[in-house]
Amino acid sequence: MTTLLEQPKTEPMRPAAQAPSRTNRVLSDDGVPALLVDHVTKQFVVGGRRKRKQVMAVNDVTIRIRRGEIYGVLGANGSGKSTLIRLVSTLLTLDTGRVEVFGHDIERDEMAVKRVINRVSVDAAFFKKLSPFENLAYAARLYGMEPKAARAEAISILARLGIGEKRLSRPLEQMSRGMQQKVAIARALLTSPTLLLLDEPTTGLDPRSKLDVQTFIEELRDTHDATIVLTTHDLAEADRLCDRIGIINDGRIVVEDTPEALRAKVAEERGLEPTMESVFMTYTGRSLDDDLGDNEDKDDED
Amino acid sequence: MALMTRELKASFAFVERNFNLTKRYWGWEVAFLVYAVAGALAVSLIGAGQGDTRLLMTLVIGAVFWNYLSVVFSFIAETVSWERWEGTLEYTFMAPVRRYAQMLGSTVYAVAFGFVHTVVVLVVLALFFELDLSGANFVTAAVFMVLGSVSFIGIGIMTAILPLMYVERGAQMTFVLQSVLLLISGVYYSVDVLPGWMQVLSNFSPATYVLHGVRAALIDGQGTVSLLGDVWPLLLMGIVFIPLGLWAFGRAERYAKRTGKLKRVG
Numbered sequence: 311m312t313t314l315l316e317q318p319k320t321e322p323m324r325p326a327a328q329a330p331s332r333t334n335r336v337l338s339d340d341g342v343p344a345l346l347v348d349h350v351t352k353q354f355v356v357g358g359r360r361k362r363k364q365v366m367a368v369n370d371v372t373i374r375i376r377r378g379e380i381y382g383v384l385g386a387n388g389s390g391k392s393t394l395i396r397l398v399s400t401l402l403t404l405d406t407g408r409v410e411v412f413g414h415d416i417e418r419d420e421m422a423v424k425r426v427i428n429r430v431s432v433d434a435a436f437f438k439k440l441s442p443f444e445n446l447a448y449a450a451r452l453y454g455m456e457p458k459a460a461r462a463e464a465i466s467i468l469a470r471l472g473i474g475e476k477r478l479s480r481p482l483e484q485m486s487r488g489m490q491q492k493v494a495i496a497r498a499l500l501t502s503p504t505l506l507l508l509d510e511p512t513t514g515l516d517p518r519s520k521l522d523v524q525t526f527i528e529e530l531r532d533t534h535d536a537t538i539v540l541t542t543h544d545l546a547e548a549d550r551l552c553d554r555i556g557i558i559n560d561g562r563i564v565v566e567d568t569p570e571a572l573r574a575k576v577a578e579e580r581g582l583e584p585t586m587e588s589v590f591m592t593y594t595g596r597s598l599d600d601d602l603g604d605n606e607d608k609d610d611e612d
Numbered sequence: 613m614a615l616m617t618r619e620l621k622a623s624f625a626f627v628e629r630n631f632n633l634t635k636r637y638w639g640w641e642v643a644f645l646v647y648a649v650a651g652a653l654a655v656s657l658i659g660a661g662q663g664d665t666r667l668l669m670t671l672v673i674g675a676v677f678w679n680y681l682s683v684v685f686s687f688i689a690e691t692v693s694w695e696r697w698e699g700t701l702e703y704t705f706m707a708p709v710r711r712y713a714q715m716l717g718s719t720v721y722a723v724a725f726g727f728v729h730t731v732v733v734l735v736v737l738a739l740f741f742e743l744d745l746s747g748a749n750f751v752t753a754a755v756f757m758v759l760g761s762v763s764f765i766g767i768g769i770m771t772a773i774l775p776l777m778y779v780e781r782g783a784q785m786t787f788v789l790q791s792v793l794l795l796i797s798g799v800y801y802s803v804d805v806l807p808g809w810m811q812v813l814s815n816f817s818p819a820t821y822v823l824h825g826v827r828a829a830l831i832d833g834q835g836t837v838s839l840l841g842d843v844w845p846l847l848l849m850g851i852v853f854i855p856l857g858l859w860a861f862g863r864a865e866r867y868a869k870r871t872g873k874l875k876r877v878g
Contacts, residue, residue: 354871355871393872396702396875399706400705400706401705401706401869401874401875402869402872402874403866403869403870421708421710424706424707425708428706429702429703429706435698435699435700435702435703436698436700437629437632437698437700438698439633439637440629440632440636444632444636447628448625448629448632449703449707451621451624451625451628452622452704452707452709453707453708454618454621454622454708497703
């Protein structure tokens with residue numbers, strides 16, 4: 311079994327151009343990106359029979375993410391963040407464009423892509439009557455892992471997230487939302503994904519749980535060879551964790567750079583305070599408070 | 613070979629998961645079993661009240677074997693509904709598992725669960741009515757159960773498409789389809805009493821042939837050879853329905869991914 315501590319089962323790195331990350335890790339830019347989203351478009355038909363209309367959820371998005379990078383996607387509710395994550399997760403088909411994960415086309419080589427990705431979404435979706443162990447054993451078998459090995463790995467991951475072994479045999483419905491989200495993170499990491507898609511993993515968590523999760527993501531960033539795509543409404547979280555951030559508005563990536571460069575850009579060009587809030591307001595045309603005040607359900611339409 | 617082994621292992625994930633769910637929902641399982649036993653007894657008592665042994669056996673067999681077929685059908689047809697309700701549908705669909713492996717796992721557990729459920733109901737009814745099954749041909753009854761299971765699995769897979777395509781109405785449609793099968797298959801009466809157009813429909817329900825065959829085997833002791841007229845439609849349905857169901861499921865999954873209907877609702 312490959313763990314996150316080991317090298318992923320992907321192509322060996324070739325000597326190539328290298329770029330330092332904000333934590334001075336060396337990110338490989340060897341021509342085979344961890345994730346390539348190339349001119350991708352996705353639209354949905356929404357509304358009833360009388361008021362049917364087409365909504366462009368993702369509009370000609372192009373992103374190239376290097377291996378080992380943490381790439382943040384920020385945007386208002388309904389801006390297209392979750393649709394983008396679902397497209398990469400093979401849960402939606404592309405209207406146009408292409409997506410490659412470590413060189414595998416998600417349409418032509420779907421199974422190969424599925425083996426190297428995993429996802430944590432905002433809602434910790436489990437069989438709530440089952441225990442964490444039973445849920446994790448199910449996930450492990452789906453990915454071809456032996457439950458015994460999965461159990462040991464799960465104990466190790468959850469211990470680092472502050473959940474002891476004795477709590478893992480009780481039904482998940484008896485756990486707090488924060489603990490359920492940590493089990494969701496353990497489920498995703500259990501399969502040793504080389505591309506981890508974190509779709510608002512800390513939304514709705516109490517400050518302590520949020521900190522636990524953020525610290526764990528930092529640990530992953532510093533010690534494991536995993537590429538992470540993170541969507542979040544927490545600007546401080548994005549600033550703290552991400553090597554680069556792309557801001558998506560009405561389905562389009564409107565700006566993309568390192569957090570430092572984005573802050574500097576709004577200070578220089580607009581004379582605003584060099585904060586992530588200024589960046590968010592500038593490129594989405596709204597404040598974070600406006601965004602958080604939106605109906606939560608709208609995010610489901612992302 | 614390696615692919616086959618991997619998919620078989622993945623299939624077991626669904627068997628183990630469903631077993632764990634049964635274990636955790638044991639209170640509900642007991643409640644449903646009590647309801648199934650009570651329902652079968654209530655219907656069969658009509659035959660006992662008439663003092664007609666043949667009618668009693670007809671009703672007992674109808675109640676017991678409809679229970680089996682409906683358990684198998686529900687388990688498979690509601691595979692998608694359950695996961696949609698729990699919110700795990702997207703996680704299952706993004707796992708590297710082929711759909712036939714998923715259906716195989718769900719099916720194996722459904723048949724095993726349905727068998728245990730039905731044996732309990734049958735034993736209670738046999739003891740309650742002191743049924744004389746000395747002249748019964750159990751081998752033929754078993755053949756019809758196996759053939760009927762295959763056909764019902766095929767219909768179940770096709771029906772599981774509905775909740776995939778229609779988020780809420782799909783589960784309702786599944787329920788309606790099951791009710792129609794109950795009505796047209798001669799579960800508690802001969803299909804001859806149905807209106808002509810319903811008799812035509814009954815020809816397309818595998819339950820019609822299963823119930824006719826099992827009754828002939830258990831009441832009259834007939835062998836499989838003398839019931840070939842019921843065997844070949846079941847064989848044909850099994851051969852056609854399962855591949856057709858898997859093909860249709862694949863198309864429905866593609867549709868759900870195109871329209872965004874895998875997303876959690878409920």
